[in-house]
Amino acid sequence: MDLSTVVRLAEFWAIKSAMVLPSRVFLLAVSALLTLPLA
Known part of the structure; x- marks a missing residue:
């Protein structure tokens, strides 16, 4: 394998x-925001 590769x-x-x-x-933040009201 040469350097350019x-x-x-x-x-x-x-x-x-x-x-x-x-x-x-982003997905983690969205899922956290969605689960906060349910908790």
Whole structure:
């Protein structure tokens, strides 16, 4: 594996995690808000 392939993979995973993490936090916040009135 040469360096450019490693850099491309790193960029791909950085973008992927940057997109996934905020949506997970958003979903957690929404579910917390929805369960608060029921608790």
